[in-house]
Amino acid sequence: MRFVDEFRNADQARALSAKIAAAREPGRHYKFMEVCGGHTHTIYKHGLEDYLPESVELVHGPGCPVCVIPMGRVDDAMHLASAPDVIMTSFGDMMRVPGSTGSFFDAKARGTDIRMVYSPLDSLKIARQNPDRRVVFMAIGFETTAPSTAMTVLRAAAEGLENFSVFCNHVTIVPAIKAILDSPDLRLDGFLGPGHVSTVIGCRPYEFIARDYGKPVVVAGFEPLDILQSIYMLMVQLSDGRAAVQNQYTRVVPWDGNPVALRAIGQTMELRPYFEWRGLGFISHSALRMRADFARFDAEQQFDVPGVRVADPKACQCGEVLKGVLKPWECKVFGTACTPETPIGTCMVSPEGACAAYYNFGRLSRQRVKEVSRS
Amino acid sequence: MTAGHPGMAGQARAGGRGPGPGEDPGAGWVAAALREHDELAAQAVPSPHDGRTRGSPQPPPGTVREEEVLERIDRARRSRPRVKEQRITMSHGAGGKATRTLVEAIFLDAFRNPLLEPLEDAAQLHVNGSRVALTTDSYVVSPLFFPGGNIGDLAVNGTVNDLAVAGAIPLYLSAGFLLEEGFPVDDLRRIVASMQDAAAAAGVQVVTGDTKVVERGKADGCYINTAGVGIIEHHRTLGVAQARPGDSVIVSGPIGDHGITIMLARGELDIEADVTSDTAPLNGLVADLLAATPGVRAMRDATRGGVATILNEVATDAGVCVVVSEDDIPVRPEVRGASELLGIDPMYVACEGRLVAVVDGAEADSALAAMRAHPLGAHAAVIGHIIDDPAGIVLLKTAFGGTRVVDLLVGDPLPRIC
Numbered sequence: 001m002r003f004v005d006e007f008r009n010a011d012q013a014r015a016l017s018a019k020i021a022a023a024r025e026p027g028r029h030y031k032f033m034e035v036c037g038g039h040t041h042t043i044y045k046h047g048l049e050d051y052l053p054e055s056v057e058l059v060h061g062p063g064c065p066v067c068v069i070p071m072g073r074v075d076d077a078m079h080l081a082s083a084p085d086v087i088m089t090s091f092g093d094m095m096r097v098p099g100s101t102g103s104f105f106d107a108k109a110r111g112t113d114i115r116m117v118y119s120p121l122d123s124l125k126i127a128r129q130n131p132d133r134r135v136v137f138m139a140i141g142f143e144t145t146a147p148s149t150a151m152t153v154l155r156a157a158a159e160g161l162e163n164f165s166v167f168c169n170h171v172t173i174v175p176a177i178k179a180i181l182d183s184p185d186l187r188l189d190g191f192l193g194p195g196h197v198s199t200v201i202g203c204r205p206y207e208f209i210a211r212d213y214g215k216p217v218v219v220a221g222f223e224p225l226d227i228l229q230s231i232y233m234l235m236v237q238l239s240d241g242r243a244a245v246q247n248q249y250t251r252v253v254p255w256d257g258n259p260v261a262l263r264a265i266g267q268t269m270e271l272r273p274y275f276e277w278r279g280l281g282f283i284s285h286s287a288l289r290m291r292a293d294f295a296r297f298d299a300e301q302q303f304d305v306p307g308v309r310v311a312d313p314k315a316c317q318c319g320e321v322l323k324g325v326l327k328p329w330e331c332k333v334f335g336t337a338c339t340p341e342t343p344i345g346t347c348m349v350s351p352e353g354a355c356a357a358y359y360n361f362g363r364l365s366r367q368r369v370k371e372v373s374r375s
Numbered sequence: 376m377t378a379g380h381p382g383m384a385g386q387a388r389a390g391g392r393g394p395g396p397g398e399d400p401g402a403g404w405v406a407a408a409l410r411e412h413d414e415l416a417a418q419a420v421p422s423p424h425d426g427r428t429r430g431s432p433q434p435p436p437g438t439v440r441e442e443e444v445l446e447r448i449d450r451a452r453r454s455r456p457r458v459k460e461q462r463i464t465m466s467h468g469a470g471g472k473a474t475r476t477l478v479e480a481i482f483l484d485a486f487r488n489p490l491l492e493p494l495e496d497a498a499q500l501h502v503n504g505s506r507v508a509l510t511t512d513s514y515v516v517s518p519l520f521f522p523g524g525n526i527g528d529l530a531v532n533g534t535v536n537d538l539a540v541a542g543a544i545p546l547y548l549s550a551g552f553l554l555e556e557g558f559p560v561d562d563l564r565r566i567v568a569s570m571q572d573a574a575a576a577a578g579v580q581v582v583t584g585d586t587k588v589v590e591r592g593k594a595d596g597c598y599i600n601t602a603g604v605g606i607i608e609h610h611r612t613l614g615v616a617q618a619r620p621g622d623s624v625i626v627s628g629p630i631g632d633h634g635i636t637i638m639l640a641r642g643e644l645d646i647e648a649d650v651t652s653d654t655a656p657l658n659g660l661v662a663d664l665l666a667a668t669p670g671v672r673a674m675r676d677a678t679r680g681g682v683a684t685i686l687n688e689v690a691t692d693a694g695v696c697v698v699v700s701e702d703d704i705p706v707r708p709e710v711r712g713a714s715e716l717l718g719i720d721p722m723y724v725a726c727e728g729r730l731v732a733v734v735d736g737a738e739a740d741s742a743l744a745a746m747r748a749h750p751l752g753a754h755a756a757v758i759g760h761i762i763d764d765p766a767g768i769v770l771l772k773t774a775f776g777g778t779r780v781v782d783l784l785v786g787d788p789l790p791r792i793c
Contacts (some may be wrong), residue, residue, distance in 0.1 A: 001708055001711055001712060001717070004715060005774075008774055008775045010774070010775055010776035013775060013776050025549070045720075045773070045779065046773045046775040046777050046779075047772075047773045047776075047777015047778045048775070048777055049777070049778040050776065050778060051775040051776070051777065068478065096785070096786075102460075105464045105465065105786075106460065106461075106462070106464060107464060108462060108465070109460070109462040109464045109465075110462060118643060118644055120645070121637065154465060170615075222467075224777075231757070313409070315409050321641045327441075329441055329444045329445070330440075330444075333409065334410075334444065334448075335444065335445075335447065335448030335451065336447060336448060336451045337409050337411060340472075340785045341452075341459075341472055341473060341476070341785050342459055344409075351718075359448075359782070360780065360782045361779040361780050361781075361782070362779065362780060369770070369778045369779075372696070372698065372762070372765070372770060372778065373770075373772060375776040
């Protein structure tokens with residue numbers, strides 16, 4: 001298949017693998033964080049770690065949209081959805097995320113009207129078709145999905161729709177990366193920057209990582225060769241003693257981002273003073289809410305939202321996994337109390353979550369997989 | 376986190392009425408899950424280097440703990456299935472882990488008997504010295520009409536196939552109709568005509584039936600249940616538990632056509648692709664395969680849950696490792712393209728006219744030739760083989776050159792966000 005197979009070529013992977021191995025300094029251990037959950041998914045889905053020497057380690061970062069949603073926000077969404085005239089609409093990934101009384105799927109089974117959509121525009125369609133109901137879109141995701149929410153709100157405003165609103169949970173990636181960089185218990189050598197977020201915000205927002213923290217950043221695409229090449233670019237920067245922001249994903253990411261998308265976000269949304277992240281706690285200026293001009297499309301202003309704060313279950317170590325301090329299997333409840341069937345932590349829900357990816361695709365030590373694949 | 380608001384931690388947001396920081400949020404299910412975890416953890420922990428160890432004889436330092444964790448997970452997975460949900464969710468009908476748990480914990484637990492226990496596509500009964508196969512299946516597909524077929528031929532072919540892959544010659548079918556008030560009679564005529572055509576093509580007769588009508592809104596147009604009986608004329612023992620190291624795994628054609636066709640036919644995705652359902656009766660293909668291959672161990676039709684689910688059933692029930700190669704799995708470019716766009720894996724997408732066969736490795740070539748000689752097996756392919764260890768696991772050698780586990784899904788494949 002064109003535009004896909006070129007980026008999954010095993011011969012080129014072997015060549016890059018050899019270059020990565022050759023770029024190592026003897027005795028040095030390399031730890032790179034792939035910020036984005038889409039990268040985590042690619043790494044596991046294609047078995048990419050088979051191409052990396054043991055001294056090059058990948059740490060799975062916080063860029064999984066559903067993984068960072070705290071339980072309280074899910075409970076708030078359930079409360080919204082339980083009003084009899086409300087139709088809650090949500091992306092599929094969100095359906096299994098647990099709140100304190102279960103997931104959207106469980107609420108749906110109890111009779112709450114929750115519908116899965118593929119785009120916020122589908123929610124708008126449902127709103128048009130059901131003028132006597134109030135339709136709420138559960139908006140989640142980083143800067144990647146925020147523009148589509150913004151464009152949907154602008155369209156709803158242009159059409160004068162009065163029964164559509166957004167429960168805005170959009171988050172921004174840079175404060176989370178900064179929080180991780182400031183975390184004392186972490187040693188990272190560099191970052192694979194989030195590709196699709198960067199199509200919107202561009203590469204400049206990461207410059208502080210190189211300048212202030214001395215860590216190289218390579219904005220990476222989502223095919224396996226993209227990731228191997230980006231790792232190689234990080235290794236080259238390190239061996240040159242440099243720390244800069246580089247763009248590997250040039251076929252999609254413009255250096256300055258997408259001004260139309262940024263304008264749409266800026267027109268409809270503004271930064272919240274703070275927002276709670278699952279496992280990471282409250283982070284300043286790390287999320288978006290609807291602007292006052294668009295209050296009538298803001299579910300938090302249109303409805304009585306309880307604003308529940310629910311402490312993460314004590315046994316759940318999602319925070320440490322999101323920060324890359326723990327490998328998924330090092331979490332106390334991984335794979336026993338917390339499984340994809342009954343996730344306690346959000347990292348176990350989305351196929352982009354580090355725990356779910358490891359559980360579904362990697363549930364065998366690398367050593368053992370190598371033995372089998374050689375047999 | 377330094378960027379956090381330590382003062383805020385534990386406080387409700389403005390207007391908050393939620394539980395305070397020290398309270399147990401998930402009084403119900405979280406507590407139950409953690410209790411279960413503690414019970415498991417309290418059980419004797421075997422050394423990772425005895426019994427079913429998966430580690431190399433002398434693992435490098437650092438992997439020992441990972442091995443222990445994997446062992447613990449393995450134990451948890453082998454423990455008695457329990458339905459933890461209070462209510463049925465859509466996942467229970469998706470053919471993955473949730474379905475398996477429901478079937479084992481509720482149905483098998485209540486009805487347990489040696490004929491049911493293998494949980495094969497059809498039960499094998501001994502009646503006056505003859506071997507008879509019996510199966511049943513319900514059809515609730517939406518939309519009722521789709522490219523390549525409709526609920527009627529699906530209902531006939533599905534039951535014919537469940538009999539065929541059990542090694543039986545399908546003979547007689549029943550048809551039960553659950554109709555919604557207001558359903559167009561013309562649509563019913565079209566559905567029933569397709570059923571008769573499908574029955575004639577498969578050489579079976581619909582010999583008994585039932586009709587129920589429910590009020591508008593209590594059903595989605597038309598549901599059909601079919602049951603079927605067939606006769607087993609050979610003396611072989613077929614079943615996924617028969618798979619053994621050295622066997623080969625064959626699929627009869629490109630996978631995922633039906634599931635992708637249905638997803639696109641629902642019109643929710645704004646994706647257009649030239650795909651049609653693969654619904655077809657497999658009894659002719661099965662007869663040719665069995666005639667040419669004494670060493671057939673098992674056959675399954677790859678419906679809900681797709682090929683990946685069947686491979687997992689083989690690995691679990693036979694206690695073997697199934698190794699398949701992504702490059703060898705036939706997938707139409709249209710199906711692959713749609714799957715890439717949606718972020719789902721064709722390995723989990725349903726087929727309605729494809730089977731997976733496990734055959735003696737020495738007979739793989741002749742089995743493949745026999746299948747390819749039949750029109751429904753023209754694109755059959757050997758996709759992998761069986762080894763002994765690590766038992767219970769399906770491994771995929773990716774086209775990219777890596778290796779990974781292929782697990783059962785919990786429920787339906789969900790499209791990814793971005």
